[in-house]
Amino acid sequence: MSDSLERLYLAVLAARDLDPATSRTARLFQRGPSKMAKKLAEEAIEVVIDAVNGDSEAVIRESADLLYNLTVLWASAGVRPEDVWREMTRREDMLGIAEKLPKSAMKLPKVASPRVAARRPIVALEGRTARKRH
Numbered sequence: 001m002s003d004s005l006e007r008l009y010l011a012v013l014a015a016r017d018l019d020p021a022t023s024r025t026a027r028l029f030q031r032g033p034s035k036m037a038k039k040l041a042e043e044a045i046e047v048v049i050d051a052v053n054g055d056s057e058a059v060i061r062e063s064a065d066l067l068y069n070l071t072v073l074w075a076s077a078g079v080r081p082e083d084v085w086r087e088m089t090r091r092e093d094m095l096g097i098a099e100k101l102p103k104s105a106m107k108l109p110k111v112a113s114p115r116v117a118a119r120r121p122i123v124a125l126e127g128r129t130a131r132k133r134h
C-alpha cells in the first residue's frame, strides 16, 4: 500500500503546477490548505457514514478518495510519505511493547542511539498480575 501512496504522492506533486481548470489537484493547491482540509474532512465523514451503513464497497471508494485528499494535504504541509512511515515504525517499536509493560518498566535507557533510545527495554512478563503491583 505504501508504494501506491508514494506513487500517488509523486503524481500529486507533479499535478500541483498543472492548469486548475483541468486538474483537481492543481485546483486544490490554488484554493489552499483550508479547502484541502475541508475536502479531507468531508471524505473522512463519508467513510464513516458508509461504514456505519455497512456499505463496504462504498467504504473502499471513499477510502481511496480520503487517501488522495490526505496526500494532497501532506504535499501542501511539506510532509512526505516516508515521514509518516518513520513515525509509524517508531510507534510499532514502542507501543507494541508498551502495551504489555508495567509502567515502572517504561523508563527509557539513559544513553543510547536515537533508535535504541526510542525502544523501551523488553522485560520478562509475569503475567497480568505484574500490572496490579503499581
Ligand SMILES: N=c1c2ncn([C@@H]3O[C@H](COP(=O)(O)OP(=O)(O)OP(=O)(O)O)[C@@H](O)[C@H]3O)c2ncn1[C@@H]1O[C@H](COP(=O)(O)O)[C@@H](O)[C@H]1O
Binding pocket: 008, 011, 012, 015, 018, 022, 023, 024, 025, 026, 039, 042, 064, 065, 068
Ligand atoms: N487519485 C486521485 C483521486 N482520487 C479521488 N480524486 C478526486 O476526488 C474526488 C472525490 O472527492 P469528492 O467526493 O469531494 O468529489 P466531488 O464531490 O465530485 O468533487 P467536489 O464537488 O467536492 O469538488 C473524486 O471524484 C475524484 O475526482 C482524485 N483525483 C486525482 N487523483 C490522482 O491525482 C493525480 C493528479 O490528478 P489531477 O488532479 O486530475 O491532475 C493523478 O494521479 C490522479 O489519478
